[in-house]
Amino acid sequence: MSEFTGPDFYQKNFDPKAYLAMYYPLEGGTVHEHLQFVLKRLARIFSSGKVKGETIIDIGTGPTIYQLLSACEAFNNVIVSDFTDKNREELKAWLINQPGAFDWSPVVKYVCQLEGNRISWTEKEDRLRKAIKQVLRCDVMQNNPLSPVVLPQVDCILSCLCLEGACKDVEAYVTALKNITNLLKPGGYLVLTGVLGSHYYMVGEVWFSGLFLTEDIIKESLSGIGYIVENFETSAKQFWKEVSGFSDFFVLFARRSA
Ligand SMILES: C[S@@+](CC[C@H](N)C(=O)[O-])C[C@H]1O[C@@H](n2cnc3c(N)ncnc32)[C@H](O)[C@@H]1O
Numbered sequence: 327m328s329e330f331t332g333p334d335f336y337q338k339n340f341d342p343k344a345y346l347a348m349y350y351p352l353e354g355g356t357v358h359e360h361l362q363f364v365l366k367r368l369a370r371i372f373s374s375g376k377v378k379g380e381t382i383i384d385i386g387t388g389p390t391i392y393q394l395l396s397a398c399e400a401f402n403n404v405i406v407s408d409f410t411d412k413n414r415e416e417l418k419a420w421l422i423n424q425p426g427a428f429d430w431s432p433v434v435k436y437v438c439q440l441e442g443n444r445i446s447w448t449e450k451e452d453r454l455r456k457a458i459k460q461v462l463r464c465d466v467m468q469n470n471p472l473s474p475v476v477l478p479q480v481d482c483i484l485s486c487l488c489l490e491g492a493c494k495d496v497e498a499y500v501t502a503l504k505n506i507t508n509l510l511k512p513g514g515y516l517v518l519t520g521v522l523g524s525h526y527y528m529v530g531e532v533w534f535s536g537l538f539l540t541e542d543i544i545k546e547s548l549s550g551i552g553y554i555v556e557n558f559e560t561s562a563k564q565f566w567k568e569v570s571g572f573s574d575f576f577v578l579f580a581r582r583s584a
Contacts, residue, residue: 330494331533331534333465333467337409337410339532339534340534341412341529342388342410342415343389343416344532345389346416346428348569352429361436363577364392364486364519364577365395368393368397368517369396369437371517371557372396372400377515378481379481379482380481381401381404381480382400382484383484384405384484384485385484385488386407386408386487386491386492387413388413388487389416389417392437393519394454394458396437396441398458399441399453401482404454404457405458405460405477406461406462408463416428421461423455435447438450460475466492467492467505468505469505470508471506471509477509479508480511481510481511481514482510482514483515484516484517485517485519486518487519489503489518489537490521490539490572491527491536495537496537499539499547500551503548510582511582512582513582515580515582516548516581516582518544518576518577518579518580519576520539521536521570522541522560522574522575522576523539523572524538524570526571527569527572528569528570536571544558544578552582553580553581554583556581557577557578559578561575
C-alpha cells in the first residue's frame with residue numbers, strides 16, 4: 327500500500343488511544359530512548375534563553391503533551407492544535423485531569439529531573455495545564471492553519487512528528503512549512519522534530535503514509551523560505567521497529583529571518 331492518507335483519513339481512522347499505547351508505552355515508569363532523545367533536546371532548546379517569549383503554538387499536537395513540558399518554562403502561553411476531533415478531545419481530557427486520561431507522569435518526572443528538579447512533577451503538570459490557553463483545530467495545508475481563528479504572529483512554532491504524515495510530497499511539505507510560518511513573527515523560532523527516511527506508520531491495525539525526508543531536503547526547504555537552521559540533530563531509530571518504517575529521528579531549531 328502506498329497511497330497518501332490525507333486529513334479525512336486521519337479524522338476517521340486515527341485512534342488516539344491506540345497511538346498512545348503503541349508509541350508512548352509508559353507502564354512501569356520507563357521513558358524509552360526516542361523520547362529521552364527528544365525530551366533532552368527540547369529541554370536544552372527551551373532553557374537556552376534564546377527560544378523564549380510570550381506565546382508558542384504547537385502544530386499537530388495529537389493526543390500528546392510531552393513536547394510541551396519544557397516549552398512551558400520559556401513561554402507564558404501555549405496554544406495546541408490538531409486536525410482531528412478525537413485528538414483534541416484526548417488532549418482536553420488530560421487538561422482537565424479527567425478519569426481515564428493518559429497518564430504522562432513518568433515523562434513529567436523525567437523532564438523535571440532533566441530540569442534539575444526545581445519543582446515537583448505535580449507542580450509541573452499544573453504549570454503546563456495553566457499555560458495551555460487554547461486547543462484549536464488546525465490544518466497545515468491551509469494558508470492560515472488555524473482558520474477561522476486569526477491570531478497575531480507568535481514568538482515560536484513547535485511541531486513534532488506531524489508534517490511527515492500531513493504532506494503527500496516535498497512540494498506539499500514546503501507549502502505546509504510556509505503556512506505554519508505565517509503564524510510566526512519574523513525573527514521567531516521554529517522547533518521541529520520528526521523522522522527521516524519515513525515510509526509509513528501503524529496506529530493500531532491502521533496504516534498511515536509517511537513522507538520520505540532527508541536532512542538535506544528539510545534544510546533546503548527551510549532555507550528556501552527564509553529560515554536559518556541553527557541546529558539539526560539526529561538519532562538512529564531504535565524503537566518502534568515493527569510499527570513504523572523510517573531511519574532516524576531528528577530535532578532542529580531554525581530562526582525565521584527578520
Ligand atoms: C504522528 S501524530 C504526532 C502527534 C504528536 N505531535 C506526537 O509528537 O506524537 C501526527 C499528527 O498530525 C495530525 N495531522 C495530520 N494531518 C494534519 C493536518 N493536515 N493538519 C494538522 N494536523 C494534522 C494528526 O491528526 C496527528 O495528531
